[in-house]
Amino acid sequence: MLLMNKTLIKLARGLWGWILAIAAVSFLTLIGTTALAEIVGGFLGDLFDPETILGNEWSAVSAALLVSVFTFAAQLVKGLLEYKTAAKARGSMRAQIFSKVLELDAGGIEKIGPVSAITASVDAVEQMQGYFSTYLPSLIISVVSPVYLFFHLKDISTPIAVLLLIVSLVLLPLNNVFRKKIEQLRKGYWRSLDDMTGYYMDSLRGLTTLKLFDRDQEHSRVLGEKADVLNKNINKFMKINFTSFLVTELLIYATVVVAVIDCAMRLGQGSISISQALVVLMLSYSYFSSAKQLMSASHGALTAISAADKVEEILNTDTARPYNPSLPADPQKFDGIRMEHVSYGYEGRSRALSDVSLEIPKGSVVALVGMSGCGKSTTASLLMRFCDPKSGHIFMDGKDYLSMKPEELRKHIAMVPQQVNLFSGTIRDNLLMAAPNASDAQLMEALKEAGLGKFMAAIENGLDYDVGNAGASLSGGQRQKMGIARALLSNAEYMIFDEATSSVDPESEQEIWDTIGNLAHTRTLIIISHRMSTVRGADCIYVLEKGAVAQSGAHDELLKRGGLYRELVVRQQAMEATA
DSSP: OOOOOHHHHHHTTTTHHHHHHHHHHHHHHHHHHHHHHHHHHHHHHHTTOHHHHTTTHHHHHHHHHHHHHHHHHHHHHHHHHHHHHHHHHHHHHHHHHHHHHHHOOHHHHHHHOHHHHHHHHHHHHHHHHHIIIIIHHHHHHHHHHHHHHHHHHTTTOHHHHHHHHHHHHHHHHHHHHHHHHHHHHHHHHHHHHHHHHHHHHHHHHTHHHHHHTTOHHHHHHHHHHHHHHHHHHHHHHHHHHHHHHHHHHHHHHHHHHHHHHHHHHHHHHTSSOHHHHHHHHHHHTHHHHHHHHHHHHHHHHHHHHHHHHHHHHHHHSOOOOOOOTTSOOOTTOOSEEEEEEEEEEOTTSOEEEEEEEEEEETTOEEEEEOSTTSSHHHHHHHHTTSSOOSEEEEEETTEEGGGSOHHHHTTTEEEEOSSOOOOSSBHHHHHHTTOTTOOHHHHHHHHHHTTOHHHHHHOSSGGGOBOOGGGTTSOHHHHHHHHHHHHHHTTOSEEEEESTTTTSOHHHHHHHHHHHHHHTTTSEEEEEOSOGGGSTTOSEEEEEETTEEEEEEOHHHHHHHOSHHHHHHHHHHHHHHHO
16 A cells, blocks of 8 residues: 555655655665675675685775765765755745645635644644655655566576565555554554643642542542553554564565575575675665665655645635626616625634625715624625625625726725734835835825824834834834725725724724724725724714624614614713723
8 A cells, every 4th residue: 555645746746856866866776785795795705716816806895895985975865865855845835835825715714724724734844845755765766676676686596586576565565554553553642642641731730629629539540540541552552563563574584584595505506606695695685675664754654644634625725716807797886885685604604794785885984883703804804805705796886896806806995904914024114015116205104194103203214113023113003003004005995994993002092093084085984893982973884793784874873773783882881981
């Protein structure tokens, strides 16, 4: 059974030249070993014939040294190629994985998990690199080597050559039988270790409680039982591992013994020379070196296959975005953004939005409010086309969202998220992400409009100010204002503020809302907020409940009407009064 994996084979694109090069150099090493065996065997055989060896000893020594140097050089080249292949594999895999992660939409991220996706991919790369630099070359040479040695030895002793070939080829499936069982036991070992360790840590954390209720002895007994299970699994693992080693080595040595007996009998019969017998004996064990190398590499291959499973979901996630410029225009010819009977659900969860219809007229301020989990942020993701509706349509200025490429759409709509992400570098570096060709004057104007004019005047480096790792040199309010400045530089007609003040201090919050209020004169604003007081000035407020529009209207109108909006306002006023 070959340890092949479709994900790993896919990732091997561009590496096969390096893999074959390692196998080729390994074969050259084998040729050197064979040549050295013939030289040494011939020399030792000639010792029994003083007339033949006379004057040839230095030739034999020179040849042996030359072949040894050649073999040593081949080994060095092989090591270098393995290092280069591993490095190329790491780079290639990380590039493919990272590229795929960047293509994921909100639905894909939700399914995989952003942190786990990155962590798993990084860890998996380190575990998979050996599959390309060690296992695949060993697999190739384990097939080539016995065949080469067979044709090399068959003229000396065909039966021994056949026996050695058969046994060397049998070792691989035999090893896989044991390896499969070993991996099963290994998994059982890790499960029992995690179980015992987890129970032990829980007991330590709750030691006071256990003693309080006189349950420490009971926990000690259970811990002992879990330790016994762990020890049993360790013993099973060691037993099968030792059995695998014992069976393999016995089979190899038994075959070599048979070769020795055969050579002794042929020597006695005079059918082979001493030199030929020595060559057979020296190369007999070489028959199995490639198979043993493959056995050793197979454990790493199994680890690589297990690791590949971690990134397979990422690589197989469909990131193709629908795009059809021939889709019909909005029949209502609405000037602004319109959602028509839109539904959306994340993988494995109930619908986040259900039959949502709303209108955002151009030049207006529209707010989305509701309890946590009501669908506000999902609506924002749909409007930014981080994901697409499962049903229904979204139109912008008469065009269906799916008739526009995402990058085209996002020239018209920008978003300031709840947590603005800044990258290591200067203020200029972070702003130019939104407008690569913007001048310093334009950058400063955006910063001033975003409420950072005083801050920029107070720092020495200006646009060259280092924001630190993830913007650590800036306050929470300053980071949010940086997000606003970036959105302004995009020159988008529509701007979404998704809980843009939820993580800042009261003073910064007021400054940001003042900035947003000023933008209302020049942009179409979509404000998502849990603070009812911040949306009272909106032209229209949509109240979401369980993924559906429960109410819509202006602040005063909704208060008079009662219902969920009034309840949210009253609840927040009560919380602020007691704060």
